Amino acid sequence: MLNEFWATSSTAYKTLVFSAMGLIAVGLILSIAGNTTGNQGLAIASLPVIGVGLLLHVTGLVVRGQKIRKSYKK
Structure with missing residues (x-):
């Protein structure tokens, strides 16, 4: 089911x-860079990027759940 879902999932979900x-x-890299260099502003x-x-x-989880729910109703 999981492999089939990814193969048949929409472009919007993959995006x-x-x-x-x-x-x-990117958020994790910025956080690590900010904390290792002592740049509090960057950290x-x-x-918000991580958020x-x-x-x-x-x-994405909601979109996937809705598609699975619709497939069960068929």
Whole structure:
């Protein structure tokens, strides 16, 4: 089921997943860079980037859940 879902999932869902992963990764890199260099502003600025990535991740879960729910009704 999981492999089939990814193969048949919509472009919108794939875009949500990759955008979420990308934003979370960028946020983590900014956070690590800010904390290792002592740049407090960079470390704080990374938090909204991680937050947006997490929101996109949750949105992707909702989209996936709705599609699975619709497939069960058929």
